[in-house]
Amino acid sequence: MGEPVIAVLAPEVIDQIAAGEVIERPASVVKELIDNAIDAGARTITVETAAGGRGLIRVTDDGCGMSARSALLALERHATSKIRSVDDLWGLGSLGFRGEALPSIASVSRMTITTRLGGELAATRIIIEASRIVSVTEAGAPAGTTIEVADLLHNLPARLKFLKGEATEASHITELIGRVAMAHPELHLRLKHNGRTSLEAPPDRDGYARAQALLGGRIAARLEAAHGEEDGVRVAAYLGAPELAQATARGVQLFVGKRPIRDRGLLHAVTMGYGELIPRGRYPIAIVHVDVPAGAVDVNVHPQKLEVRFSDATAVCAAVRHVVQAGVAAAPWRAELGHAGPIHMSALTTVAPPRLPFDGIPAT
Ligand SMILES: Nc1ncnc2c1ncn2[C@@H]1O[C@H](COP(=O)(O)OP(=O)(O)O)[C@@H](O)[C@H]1O
Numbered sequence: 001m002g003e004p005v006i007a008v009l010a011p012e013v014i015d016q017i018a019a020g021e022v023i024e025r026p027a028s029v030v031k032e033l034i035d036n037a038i039d040a041g042a043r044t045i046t047v048e049t050a051a052g053g054r055g056l057i058r059v060t061d062d063g064c065g066m067s068a069r070s071a072l073l074a075l076e077r078h079a080t081s082k083i084r085s086v087d088d089l090w091g092l093g094s095l096g097f098r099g100e101a102l103p104s105i106a107s108v109s110r111m112t113i114t115t116r117l118g119g120e121l122a123a124t125r126i127i128i129e130a131s132r133i134v135s136v137t138e139a140g141a142p143a144g145t146t147i148e149v150a151d152l153l154h155n156l157p158a159r160l161k162f163l164k165g166e167a168t169e170a171s172h173i174t175e176l177i178g179r180v181a182m183a184h185p186e187l188h189l190r191l192k193h194n195g196r197t198s199l200e201a202p203p204d205r206d207g208y209a210r211a212q213a214l215l216g217g218r219i220a221a222r223l224e225a226a227h228g229e230e231d232g233v234r235v236a237a238y239l240g241a242p243e244l245a246q247a248t249a250r251g252v253q254l255f256v257g258k259r260p261i262r263d264r265g266l267l268h269a270v271t272m273g274y275g276e277l278i279p280r281g282r283y284p285i286a287i288v289h290v291d292v293p294a295g296a297v298d299v300n301v302h303p304q305k306l307e308v309r310f311s312d313a314t315a316v317c318a319a320v321r322h323v324v325q326a327g328v329a330a331a332p333w334r335a336e337l338g339h340a341g342p343i344h345m346s347a348l349t350t351v352a353p354p355r356l357p358f359d360g361i362p363a364t
């Protein structure tokens with residue numbers, strides 16, 4: 001065998017490979033664009049999709065916007081306004097930090113950025129197709145940013161095959177927006193699929209009011225708020241009554257520093273906090289926001305930032321378990337159940353599982 005030829009990959013190939021990690025489906029694009037809008041200080045964010053996001057995703061924000069120069073720079077790989085050194089990750093105040101989302105998305109779609117920096121007269125519009133800048137023009141637009149992503153993965157047919165049908169992809173987007181709304185009660189969030197509003201969340205007073213608004217009247221009436229702090233770990237939990245328990249963990253929403261995350265340890269801590277009120281194998285409706293001191297969590301462990309690593313996971317789980325336990329003990333619905341040990345399965349099975357706002361279309 002002759003010597004294999006080594007070559008440095010072309011930049012657009014590197015971007016497509018990076019996109020493979022971050023852009024799993026249309027909802028991943030929506031997540032990256034919403035994170036950017038929140039980091040830009042937006043108060044109102046509108047997400048519109050066509051064909052479940054496979055055809056078009058449009059995210060409009062009223063954040064700080066970008067100058068023409070910044071918008072072009074933002075398309076470069078590893079270009080970010082959010083960190084300057086790795087140490088900045090330990091006190092991170094932003095959702096983004098990699099500087100990879102825009103170039104990754106641009107490498108696998110036809111993207112249009114329209115953005116106007118507050119105080120500037122004209123907006124800039126940049127059209128990029130599969131990493132190639134097609135045009136940069138002036139445009140009229142309100143202050144803020146609109147990013148349109150059309151024909152996602154059109155140039156990677158092998159990846160496109162892995163996407164599900166429109167309804168399923170739309171349901172992933174709806175679920176994601178529900179989680180973002182849960183984490184940011186001060187935001188006004190709007191979601192439209194094919195021109196039809198599927199979620200409208202005007203600003204709420206606080207996390208509890210937001211949880212009640214998003215989960216709907218029936219669950220809201222049976223949702224108890226619990227707050228606590230232990231070893232510097234702050235926990236705010238909104239706990240559904242045990243009869244709302246479900247066979248899947250979809251009703252447990254976990255947030256760390258306002259990031260929606262998945263974490264088996266924390267999930268277990270929540271179910272432990274309910275003790276015997278919820279039978280094994282079932283999960284409560286519970287919204288749990290956790291905040292840890294700067295330096296106690298590493299957010300740079302998962303390409304989509306869906307997982308985090310705690311410096312002291314045991315302490316974080318203990319704090320969550322204790323706050324949930326205390327909340328459950330104080331809840332009015334706890335008193336209804338009396339104090340005579342576990343409730344009986346027969347009492348539970350007569351109650352249909354709750355419908356969350358994003359239910360209806362099975363997620364896969
Ligand atoms: N909606 C937006 N409003 C204002 N600035 C934005 C917006 N989206 C992206 N940017 C700018 O573009 C940069 C690159 O974005 P991105 O590729 O997502 O990387 P990151 O978010 O990790 O910095 C950001 O750091 C930010 O300065």
Ligand SMILES: [Mg+2]
Nearest residue numbers: 035036096101
């Ligand atoms: Mg980003």
